[in-house]
Amino acid sequence: MNILVIGQSVVDKIIDKNSISVRPGGIFYTVVSFLCQLQKEDKLYLCSSIDKENEGLFKDAYDKTEREFLVYTDSIPKVELIVDNAGERKETYSQISQNLTLPVGNLNRFDGILINMISGYDVLLTQIKQMRRIYSGLIYFDVHTFSRGIDRNLNRNFRRIEDFNKWAECIDILQTNESELLTLSDKKEESQIINELFSFDVKQVIITRAERGATVFYSENDLIKNYDKEALQVNVINKVGCGDVFGAVYFYNYIKNKNVTLALEQANLFAGISTTYSNAKEYLNLKRDVNEQIGKK
8 A cells, every 4th residue: 555644743842740751653653553563565655845954753653654744954943842631732833834845746555644743834715625626535634732732831722723624625535633623614513513514525523532542433324323343451650642542543444444343443552552552652552552452361
């Protein structure tokens, strides 16, 4: 399979009650999660930006991708994340990058395209519309920071996304958490928002629910069905990147098997294991650690 991943590279400064750490962030987590699943014949193409100053943080993962759409820039975004065990994290950026330059030629060579709105400015509406016009495969879209506006101090706070219906018309599989879901519509009830999204021809909606697992809504015989999966019971150390891991694993498995329940189960397992990591290098062992977890059952 050939898979294209689109999203910003970001340097994370993570602050919790016990420590402060600087790590590769953003699309890094998506990339490492795909890499740990790829078969020998698979290729992962990365559309992102990187700078010389921070390239070393990402090198171990990015060197294993096809880099023809990876560009160098003067500076990539830096974000301060204040995290705790309850509620949404607080995000403050020190810089916001412009949208990425997307490939437009020969897109149908890709079995799937995953767009992760890491900064919220990764892709413009005009770009995803153009992509949808020429690409006949599956487009996976993680709402992520697109759900957050930005104030004069570069704090990122939840807001209603303007004209999200126009974005939804270009998307096959949509990933959102419970807070982000409320930014996609003027409706307030989850079921009403789900129904509205399907009316825009979205094929699947995945809602991640932190310690309560995840739900995938999908259409079958003109009926909207859902499948729930409880979260893996682990000692959670760090939740940053968990949703990115989830999305990459779900999409890879769904492209490969076209099985909603199997994809959700795999995504839940990998995402759960990822929360036990205390530093970025551990993510490179994700496949090994998942296999060990399976072996214990």
